[in-house]
Amino acid sequence: VDHLLARAEQLDAADPLAGWRDRFVVGDPGLIYLDGNSLGRLPKATQARLSQLVDVEWGEHLIRGWHDWVDLPERVGDALGSALLGVAAGQVLVCDNTTVNLYKLALAAAKARPGRRVIVTDDDNFPTDRYVLAQLAAQQDLELRVIATPIDEGVQLDAVRAAVDHDVALVSFSHTAYRSGALAPMATIDELAHSVGALTLWDLSHSVGAVPVDLSRSDLAVGCSYKYVNGGPGAPAWLYVRRDLQTYLGNPIAGWFSQRDQFAMGPEYSPRQDVGRFLTGTPPVLGLVCVEEGVRVLAEAGLDRLRAKGIALTEFVIEVADAWLSEYGVRIATPRDPERRGSHVVLEHPQAWQLAQALTAAGVIPDYREPNRLRLGPAPVYTRFIDVHDGLSRLRTILRESSHTSFPAKAASVR
């Protein structure tokens, strides 16, 4: 008998969020989707809202629509901040993409600490973070101090401690590591940075909507909204600037949406005195309403329940992988302590790329990351325990039959 099947059924029956799956479009009920940490599913409310926006607001209201659209970055920012980041209104904007927001805030922070020459990050930070910070440092004649992070364990406090001194302007890490799911010790890092007078900037892309964060001691944060927030492909990202820093930091991109009395079209740039100074140009209205609907669904589900289910789902992934997959050389590359991981689990195997292709062909969508990492992100709001069971059961069959070896070993360019 398959006692793990019985466990999955029990867990689904007892799941307080079980009904939330119905709020999403499930185009192919046979498809097992374990990639919610890359691109979340489409909420049904978003479908309806988008057609209303396109047909009525754009189609009929035309330019008059801007009365309702113009404050969307702040309105959706407040909703996201309150439901998913636990912060008061007036500190979050939904705008641009994560890369651009990271650049804006990192440069603003570096400029706010004149005379300090160092930005600290780590070698396992997400590529866009490393590239942006490296180029920013080069352009500003600063040093990027890159600490070494063991991929599976995540950012090490000793290394942060050794890197942080009075020459440091900014400390910037990701909270949930994209390649392992390991959580960085945010509060202690905020404390260490502040003890030398540096600012902190967090990338919460893999946390927001799945893992609660405490930003009370942090200065700045950014994140995307197309993963757990279900904002859709290319949805605008968000940024957080703590209220007391808003007039002290400057937006390096002095776009007209960050201007006080924007439509006066005045001769000189005079930035807004609130979080709005971190806007740039015209906001992407279609994407913003998608983020608004995505946030609404998660707000109703409740972040505490999402986190509890995220832990239960990842525990179950690990339990099933231990039982079925370890004999085939699959290794859990994510912290086993649920307090130390986000909402995805990484399985390492020398043929992970072939396994990812074989799984996709078998109707299970995983994610692949270098090196040799199969990444499973069972988004708490719509993933069932039975999906984990069935997905890993198909993976076991693939491994048992070695059917993945007929797929190309060389990785595709989009993976």
Ligand SMILES: Cc1ncc(COP(=O)(O)O)c(C=O)c1O
């Ligand atoms: C940690 C992290 N930062 C940033 C990004 C992407 O940034 P952008 O939306 O600018 O492409 C991702 C995307 O996966 C990410 O995982």
